[in-house]
Amino acid sequence: MGSVMRRPTIMDIARAAGVSKGAVSYALNGRPGVSEATRERILSIASDLGWAPSNPARALAPGGRVGAIGMVVDRPARSLGIEPFFMQLVSGVETELAAVGIDLMLQVADNVDSEIAVYRRWAAERRVDGVVIVDLRVEDPRPEAMGVLPLPAVVLGGPEGTGGLPCLYTDxxxxxxxxxxxxxxxxxxxxxxxxxxxxxxxxxxxxxxxxxxxxxxxxxxxxxxxxxxxxxxxxxxxxxxxxxxxxxxxxxxxxxxxxxxxxxxxxxxxxxxxxxxxxxxxxxxxxxxxxxxxxxxxxRDVVAHGRRVAQMLNGVLSGERVANEETPLGELRPRGSTGPLLP
Amino acid sequence: MGSVMRRPTIMDIARAAGVSKGAVSYALNGRPGVSEATRERILSIASDLGWAPSNPARALAPGGRVGAIGMVVDRPARSLGIEPFFMQLVSGVETELAAVGIDLMLQVADNVDSEIAVYRRWAAERRVDGVVIVDLRVEDPRPEAMGVLPLPAVVLGGPEGTGGLPCLYTDxxxxxxxxxxxxxxxxxxxxxxxxxxxxxxxxxxxxxxxxxxxxxxxxxxxxxxxxxxxxxxxxxxxxxxxxxxxxxxxxxxxxxxxxxxxxxxxxxxxxxxxxxxxxxxxxxxxxxxxxxxxxxxxxRDVVAHGRRVAQMLNGVLSGERVANEETPLGELRPRGSTGPLLP
DNA sequence: GTCGATGACTGAACCGGTTCAGTCTCATGT
DNA sequence: ACATGAGACTGAACCGGTTCAGTCATCGAC
Structure with a gap:
């Protein structure tokens, strides 16, 4: 209270526990290298201090992840607001990611080229760990563009023309x-x-x-x-x-x-x-x-579709080999707008 | 080509230009400390190498920003997919942010408490620089919660009950x-x-x-x-x-x-x-x-609404004092669903 | 009683930027 | 001719984590 509130760091925890930074890191990540008693003491101090890992610092460390994935939406602007499909998809992706502490970056683009430019920027600036590519096109330039980018991706659509990227598709x-x-x-x-x-x-x-x-x-x-x-x-x-x-x-x-x-x-x-x-x-x-x-x-269960594709991307990010998957068939729901032709 | 592709860093630029890291940083950020000739040489090398700043590294440096803002959507899940309002708002916020290289994090929540938990996490983990709070409620706990969080926010709604946060509202x-x-x-x-x-x-x-x-x-x-x-x-x-x-x-x-x-x-x-x-x-x-x-x-022009609120948040993040603002009145558009009562 | 292994922990390097305190050079004023 | 200062640039610290190579003590085996 005396001075300006500062986010607690592992160094603060280390000082309070009378151990080194490294020991704190081991304890917090559940890795061997500390005794059970010390681990518990450190965890309790961390919790008292209200510590949470700094995402930028984690991402910066060698091999670190930024804990976010990206989606670019590229459809005619005037339909974007209304089309339920995207928000449902986003909502599905999001709920799945929230469970593992990954965030979702959303960006709208005018066309495929600016969409690719966004991927390039995200990769170059290390903004996201991976992306979901939606609306696969014929001769789509995106899979190829991703090939030269250090940015894992999963495609919604296919299974043809995905350029080797794992995909989730429907028959x-x-x-x-x-x-x-x-x-x-x-x-x-x-x-x-x-x-x-x-x-x-x-x-x-x-x-x-x-x-x-x-x-x-x-x-x-x-x-x-x-x-x-x-x-x-x-x-x-x-x-x-x-x-x-x-x-x-x-x-x-x-x-x-x-x-x-x-x-x-x-x-x-x-x-x-x-x-x-x-x-x-x-x-x-x-x-x-x-x-x-x-x-x-x-x-179709679009929300489930979103969850599934998020799971697949998570798998890819964890280094697993992810196979293409097919979602369940859409079901025809007859309602009032169809019927026999009357004279 | 010989080894695995690695993102170029300012150190690579420094080596290529025969100067120190610091000089490169000054040159790239348009700050005094390097001669015009050196600056141009560095910029050209940076461009040749395809350099882009590492966002985690920038964020980690003292006073650094993470270059992202967040929005949490908390409405009944079944209406979320369809309600055009949010996607339009997001689209407006997004276009404004894209112009200044800021990304948008989107998250869905079940209720106000989990929404506040998201803000806390974002603040603790330094995931975003600020947030836009939507759907202000009566006795809303969010402005107060933001008060103790080192996370700038702008409220959509008000102007009462915003707990001192800048807001954008409509009459x-x-x-x-x-x-x-x-x-x-x-x-x-x-x-x-x-x-x-x-x-x-x-x-x-x-x-x-x-x-x-x-x-x-x-x-x-x-x-x-x-x-x-x-x-x-x-x-x-x-x-x-x-x-x-x-x-x-x-x-x-x-x-x-x-x-x-x-x-x-x-x-x-x-x-x-x-x-x-x-x-x-x-x-x-x-x-x-x-x-x-x-x-x-x-x-109402919801997209413009989104753009405006993004501008306000940007202002707050730049340290400006941002005043509450009122958006233009909604316009009544008479169409076929209204008319005089017929017997 | 010594050797080696194991476990607990430390110190330091590293990631990729930003920034500050100096150092060195050269033009300028007197 | 010499102090002064501005400009160009360097070296190192720093942000907050992760991880690796050691150090040290303890324990069991022979």
Whole structure:
């Protein structure tokens, strides 16, 4: 109280315990080199003093970790705020990391290049121990860029094109087939997919599966059009599709936000959902349950997804060899926005 | 290439330039103590070597900063994913910080106590230089807790109850009055506010302003009921209100998510919006524009809000005296969800 | 009774920066 | 011609941990 409060250091503990700095370090880290009695005395003094390790000092020591991992989010700014996917992912990653005392750095970027620049800076300045790469693209430059950076990474997506980085992926193709069969069984013959940007790997995978399933089901029309995940673009695209001479009777969206926008546009154009148009969303957030009619959706546990990828990255940081993993299939949750075509 | 790649240090630069470590430090930081010629030579070598300062080392030096600030999010987990507010706020804070090379740490917490525990840990381990405190509560324990922590903070909310911390606040009362006058002018006499949790300061401020404005406008009924910001709770509350013998003819929600849920419940109960029920949302995200009818909302520039609070915290970290600030008023954006009561 | 092993602990180096107290050089003023 | 001072630069301490090479005492084995 006499002077300005200063964070206690291991030197303070050493003095109070009458031992050396090194002994304190051994005691606090549970390593051999001190007797059990001394260890307990030191721990008790540390706790009395309210000591906590200085993260910068730990990180600076040879072989030290900074105790943080990073995530860069790079999607159209206007969709970022709303898209539930990211916050859920972050929340999953975060809860997993909190358990082991690792922090999460978040950064938004405009494009892949500035995203890579962020990784470079993080590596050069030793800001994080590793990163999670999201939204894998076709010919994605990021895995290669990570190759020359001393920064461990785990990819969300794949398993192709990850450049040897461990990845966590989902078999979207199976879910796409399920959706097509479901809609075909309801009598739909003209289905259009309003997909995300063409250069995302999972977009391409879903598109391929969609075409194949549609052919097998003998649909009259099965196209994929691309939008940017934003509500605005999703709405615009829907408007164009519904204005066709022979409009589709079912629309499958690549995220919930665009599906919501599509629902709004249908209502605005006097197209009844589901009697004249069925709508399916990908990724099931509360949004889908809140609107009327409620949205049929493919539901994944995004939070669990985040936890898992955090675990994988933790494994990599601990020096383990981490294998690629597949998450459980998304489940189709039929709701009010899909139904048989009525005359 | 011969050996393992090692991050270049100022010592490497010093050797290459034939000067001492100290000289390199002066040169790199633009401080006096080296000649202009030497400075340029050092800078060029540094750039050739691809040098970047080690953040842990900088942080460890006396008076050093860790170059990161933290934000803890503490809201019901189920609303977190969707609520656009936070991601927009984060995005604003982030863009501002990126410009000055500061990173953002994000953490989710279950309650105020674990939130305070996070601040304590961050301070003790020197993880961040400062924090932004969101969602100020009545009798909030956080400002006081920060008082004994060597961790600068700026509060979003107030200006009362911030315990002397600088804050950024909005005059919500004026917006509430505007909404009440607007609805009264449309002929509404029974208005209910579906507010956020009672213990948030801005909730209380809005409630007080609401009661006063309602009295002045001579409304028949003006109540405030509380929900937890989640869509589920918003929907449940709406269902209860609309089932009343004399249901309200206008509902004012404290966030967009609950307004969306309310809209869904009205549709489900066969209550037409806006001819039988008007709905107003607080905080205008793309959601409000995407649903049909589109939601009348109070629009604030949340991203700018985030930028501003980041600037204030930066000021505090630079040792400036930072004064409380008020952000521009929210603007009422009338849309399809409000209108005159029809017979 | 000596040898060697084991365990407890110390002292110092190290990580990569920042900063302070000096030293040395050279131009300037008188 | 000589004190003065400014500018350029060096060497070392320091931040707060981790870790390694020793030192010393104790104990058991032969």
């Amino acid at each position: 979207d193709a199976a879910s796409v087939r399920e959706v097509v069969h479901y809609l075909a069984a309801l009598g739909h013959r003209r289905i259009v997919r309003v997909a995300g940007p063409e250069d995302f790997v999972h977009t391409r995978d879903r598109s391929a599966a969609f075409q194949q399933a549609a052919r097998r089901a003998g649909l009259d029309e099965a196209r994929t059009v691309h939008a940017d995940y934003s509500g605005e673009d999703g709405g615009r695209t829907t408007r164009r599709l519904l204005a066709d001479a022979e409009p589709p009777t079912a629309l499958v969206y690549d995220n919930d936000l665009m599906a919501l926008a599509g629902l709004g546009v249908a209502s605005e154009m006097g197209v009844d959902v589901p009697s004249q148009l069925s709508i399916v969303a990908w990724d099931d957030s509360a949004l889908c349950r809140l609107v009327r009619p409620s949205l049929t959706a493919i539901s | 919500d009362a004026a917006s509430v009055r505007e909404v009440v006058h607007y609805l009264a002018a449309l002929g509404h006499r029974r208005i209910v506010r579906v507010a956020g949790p009672e213990d948030f300061v801005h909730t209380r401020d809005r409630s007080a302003a609401f009661q006063q404005a309602a009295r002045r406008a001579g409304l028949d009924e003006a109540r405030t009921v509380h929900a937890d910001y989640s869509g589920e709770d918003g929907g449940r509350t709406t269902r209860r209100l609309l089932a009343d013998a004399e249901p309200p003819t206008a509902l004012v929600y404290d966030n967009d998510l609950m307004a969306l849920a309310g809209l869904g419940v009205a549709s489900e109960m066969g209550v037409d919006v806006p001819s039988q029920l008007s709905i107003v949302a607080w905080d205008d995200s793309a959601l409000c524009r995407l649903v049909r009818p589109s939601l009348t909302a109070i629009s």
